[in-house]
Amino acid sequence: MKSKNILFFSTSNELSIMAEGWASKLNEPALNFISTSFDKALDPSLSIEAMKEVNIDITDKEPASLAPKLINEADLIVNIYDSDYDQGLTLPLASDKKVLYWDIPNPAYCKDVIEKWAAYQIVCDELAGHVKQLEKDLKSPPPKQ
Numbered sequence: 001m002k003s004k005n006i007l008f009f010s011t012s013n014e015l016s017i018m019a020e021g022w023a024s025k026l027n028e029p030a031l032n033f034i035s036t037s038f039d040k041a042l043d044p045s046l047s048i049e050a051m052k053e054v055n056i057d058i059t060d061k062e063p064a065s066l067a068p069k070l071i072n073e074a075d076l077i078v079n080i081y082d083s084d085y086d087q088g089l090t091l092p093l094a095s096d097k098k099v100l101y102w103d104i105p106n107p108a109y110c111k112d113v114i115e116k117w118a119a120y121q122i123v124c125d126e127l128a129g130h131v132k133q134l135e136k137d138l139k140s141p142p143p144k145q
Contacts, residue, residue, distance in 0.1 A: 004138075005032045007074035012108055013037035013063040014047040015080045018124060019102075021051050021058040022131040031138065034074075036066045046107065050120040054128070071097070078134070080127075082106035102130050
């Protein structure tokens, strides 16, 4: 069976890498999880620490370069965005792809360090819930037309 490419996309790579970290725990050999973004994180330390609290190490994770080939090879694109700031960004060349939109607050927009740390912990939990739902959705048969 051909593996499916699931592309996690966010404006900056902290959220897509966190989602990829959770997805890697699914232990689904038929699914290939890839993260990408428009921008590289300036300081990923809080996202790394939030994931370490749940025993997921994303320290060495690097997002793939956002390229047409990556989008074309994706079977599913998960667009992680903050509707208060990102205004539903779209990926070029993704018009013929199935795209899921996860509206998740981006801690990068928090000004206070303590508030930002708490936001990363909350987002970590939100991403876990979304990834668990994604696993269920991928296992269920498509609806009959």
